[in-house]
Amino acid sequence: MVIAVLAVQGSFFEHEQILEKLGVEYFEIRRKADLDKHFDGLILPGGESTTMGKLLKELDIFDTLQKKIADGLPVYGTCAGMILLANNLSNDKNVYFGTMDITVKRNAYGRQLGSFETVSDVKGIGEVPMVFIRAPYIESVGEGVDVLATVNGNIVAARQDNQLATSFHPELTDDTSVHQYFLDMIK
Ligand code: GLN
Numbered sequence: 001m002v003i004a005v006l007a008v009q010g011s012f013f014e015h016e017q018i019l020e021k022l023g024v025e026y027f028e029i030r031r032k033a034d035l036d037k038h039f040d041g042l043i044l045p046g047g048e049s050t051t052m053g054k055l056l057k058e059l060d061i062f063d064t065l066q067k068k069i070a071d072g073l074p075v076y077g078t079c080a081g082m083i084l085l086a087n088n089l090s091n092d093k094n095v096y097f098g099t100m101d102i103t104v105k106r107n108a109y110g111r112q113l114g115s116f117e118t119v120s121d122v123k124g125i126g127e128v129p130m131v132f133i134r135a136p137y138i139e140s141v142g143e144g145v146d147v148l149a150t151v152n153g154n155i156v157a158a159r160q161d162n163q164l165a166t167s168f169h170p171e172l173t174d175d176t177s178v179h180q181y182f183l184d185m186i187k
Pocket of ligand 1: 045047048049050078079080081083106107133134135136
């Protein structure tokens with residue numbers, strides 16, 4: 001199994017550290033030629049969704065990735081990566097891949113409470129430490145979407161078939177369980 005990590009901006013290195021820990025082969029997508037390599041799953045890291053969206057288009061990798069995801073490529077988006085997957089942003093006119101039937105609010109916790117940590121249950125996994133950084137949350141989901149976790153009544157993890165999204169950053173903790181869940185989605 002080979003995982004591609006989108007590495008144009010954001011916390012891709014931390015995701016790679018988790019994959020190292022799990023002994024999984026991976027490579028970085030930085031330019032169009034990287035898309036020629038074979039990969040079984042894709043990680044979209046946290047960072048700045050606006051910047052990532054812009055770079056994806058400038059580097060001419062946006063359309064190919066969008067099609068692969070729409071065709072069933074397993075994908076895991078954290079934070080900004082979740083924003084890239086959403087088909088609706090409640091407080092932003094942009095839509096990026098738009099492959100996941102979720103409405104996401106960017107910077108949903110406001111400036112003061114933008115970054116915090118907690119531990120909460122994720123369906124199918126158990127207790128997971130959660131780090132939120134200027135995090136979005138999911139305001140509503142479509143019919144085919146399974147809500148996996150809520151914190152203070154807000155949806156912070158969800159899955160729609162081949163697509164997994166979390167508001168929080170498991171790659172910034174020692175916990176590998178969410179990544180393991182993603183790898184199990186691929187098998
Ligand atoms: N607030 C960022 C955005 O809208 C996401 C923050 C993050 O990925 N840590 O892109």
